[in-house]
Structure formats: structure tokens, C-alpha cells
Amino acid sequence: MAKSLCVAYLCWLFGGIFGLHHLYLRRTIQCFLWLSTGGVFGVGLLRDLFRMPEYVADCNEDSDYMEKLKIDRKRGRPPFSFARFIGQIFFGLWFRNLVYGAIPDNFPAVDTCALLLPPIGTAVGIYLVGNVGRQKGDLLPPLVVALAFELVFSQEGIAFWAAVVASGVFTWRRKHREKYKSQSFCRRLLLVCVGAVVLTTLVGSYLYFNCEIETEDGEKIKLRDAIVNMLNSPAWREFADAMGILFQRLRHHGFADTFRTFIDLADVEGEQRSLEILGLEKGATEAQVKRAYKKLVVRYHPDKNKEEGTAERFMEIQKAYETLGKIFRSRREKGEQGPGERDRGPRGKRGHEEF
Structure with missing residues (x-):
């Protein structure tokens, strides 16, 4: 068709x-x-x-x-294509690095594997690009060249020149493809899936065995250990608890109530964050906010406290106070209660003082 x-x-x-x-x-x-x-x-x-x-x-x-x-x-011989030649070099290096990165550090005979396996990746990348479309070539020539370069030379950057020379040899020996092999869609999809599995295995091996991240102190830590530490961190547990709350809300109360709960948990108004900056918990009244603000302003005023970071802390306190003030005023105008007071019932005659 x-x-x-x-x-x-x-x-x-x-x-x-x-x-x-x-x-x-x-x-x-x-x-x-x-x-x-x-x-x-x-x-x-x-x-x-x-x-x-x-x-x-x-x-x-x-x-x-x-x-x-x-x-x-x-x-x-097929005409020379600069784009195809560059593609052979790129994918030769791409698959070489994937193979090299996937070899575990504690693998038996790791030095031998690191010497022999990456050139296979180089040859496969060159072979695949060279066999796209109406051209074809053999795997053996680029494999021999890549292996020879890796075995004979040991200088840094030799992998690039190995890919360049192997691509040149492959390009010189390539031929026209007379006709495509007839393959069903399912067979083609299966071949792509097999390739995807191999690719995923290589990437997964690198991420699990060799991938490292660097901390602010310059210390390197394995990615797998970093993920375990992250999953056990208070921040992640708090996030998991929030997702659990949302899931239960969705099951029992529907989407509208879940969305309102999400807005509260996300702290889109900055209410919870502002209370934390002032050292208060959820449920603080306007009077408590003012008292905490006055104490912190006196403590962190740049004219009285010359310690490093005082000015930034002072500005943070000011912003938190202003944020809570807007929330109190907005809710007062709507007849609602201020932050943390939604369950305290009606206010007395004195009400809230103006911010």
C-alpha cells in the first residue's frame, strides 16, 4: 500500500x-x-x-x-554525503559512550571490557547510519579499524579519530542497496523494541552502577544512593503524605474538593511559608503575627545587627509580614477568618487590628 x-x-x-x-x-x-x-x-x-x-x-x-x-x-559507488558522514561519526561516538558508561566499575576484567567493548559500539553506530536508506555496507571494516585504534593508541581523544577513520573506511566500501527487504509492520516494530530494550539496558546500567552527582562540598555520591536518601528525606515524605491526602480526597469527595485541598497544600498564597518565616504555626492570630514580626524586626534590623545575611533575612521577614497582611485584609473584606483561624468561630468586637 x-x-x-x-x-x-x-x-x-x-x-x-x-x-x-x-x-x-x-x-x-x-x-x-x-x-x-x-x-x-x-x-x-x-x-x-x-x-x-x-x-x-x-x-x-x-x-x-x-x-x-x-x-x-x-x-x-554511491555519492558522498557530508550529512551521512557526520552522522556516522556522531552515532559511532554515541554508542561507544553508551557501552563504555554501562560497564560497571566492579565488573570482572573491567579493564579488558573497557578496551574491547566500546569499539564495538563505535562500529555499530557507523554501520547503522551507513545502512540507512538505499545504501549498505559491512560491519567488519569499521569494527577492525575501531579496535585497532583502541588497542594501538592510548592517547586521550583517540575515540574521536577512531570514529572518523572507521567512518571513512566504511564510506569508501559502501554500495547501493538494490531493493528493500519486505518486512511487516509488526516485524519492524519488534526490531525497534528489541533495540530499545538494549538501549534501556545500557542507560540503566550506567545510571545504577556508574552515574555520580556532586554535592555542594565537592563530594561525589552514586546516583542510586542519592535517590535512596531522597526517598527517605523529610521533604519527600511530606510530599508523599500530601499525595496520599489528595488521593483519598479524590476517592471520597470528588474533584472539586480535591482541587481546593490541593490549593491549600500547595500554599499558593504563601501563607504557610510566611508563618514559618515568622516562627509561627498554622492557627496564628493577627495579634500573634504582629508580636512575632516586631520581635524579629528588632532582632534583624540592619542598623542593629551587622552579621552577614541580616539584610536578606530582614527583607524576608518584611515580605512575609506583608503577605499575611494582604491575606488578613482580603479575608476580612469577604467576612472570612484570617490564616489559621477558620475554625475559631466568629471574632469579638475588637476583631483584627489593621496591618
């Missing part, structure tokens, strides 16, 4: 970052490459916007397009 240019563009629009338009147009390898890099981080996705008519003509074996291919075949 002939492929539609309109459908191809729709696939590009809604799933281009995952290579959906390439899967639709039977370009399985390119689909996987786009899936592994998000459309080459958007650059390849933008290029596809202009190349789409050519992709559709290739897939449908349009007569004019096939005639052009016949002329190219008569010239012998």
Missing part, C-alpha cells in the same frame, strides 16, 4: 521524536536512531521536515525517484 505524505507528516508531528514517521515509511534503522537520541536532539527532526517528500517517494518507489537512483547506480 502506498504511503501518504500527509500521514507521514502527522507521524512526524506527534511522534517524530521517537522516529514514528520513519517506522511508518519502513525506515526501521533510522527509526531506532531517532528513538535513541530524540531525533538527534531535534536536529535530525528538523531536517526530516524538508526531506519527507523524498522519504515518501523512496518508500513508494516513485517512478521519477527510481529513475534518479538508476542514474546514480550507473556512476558506481
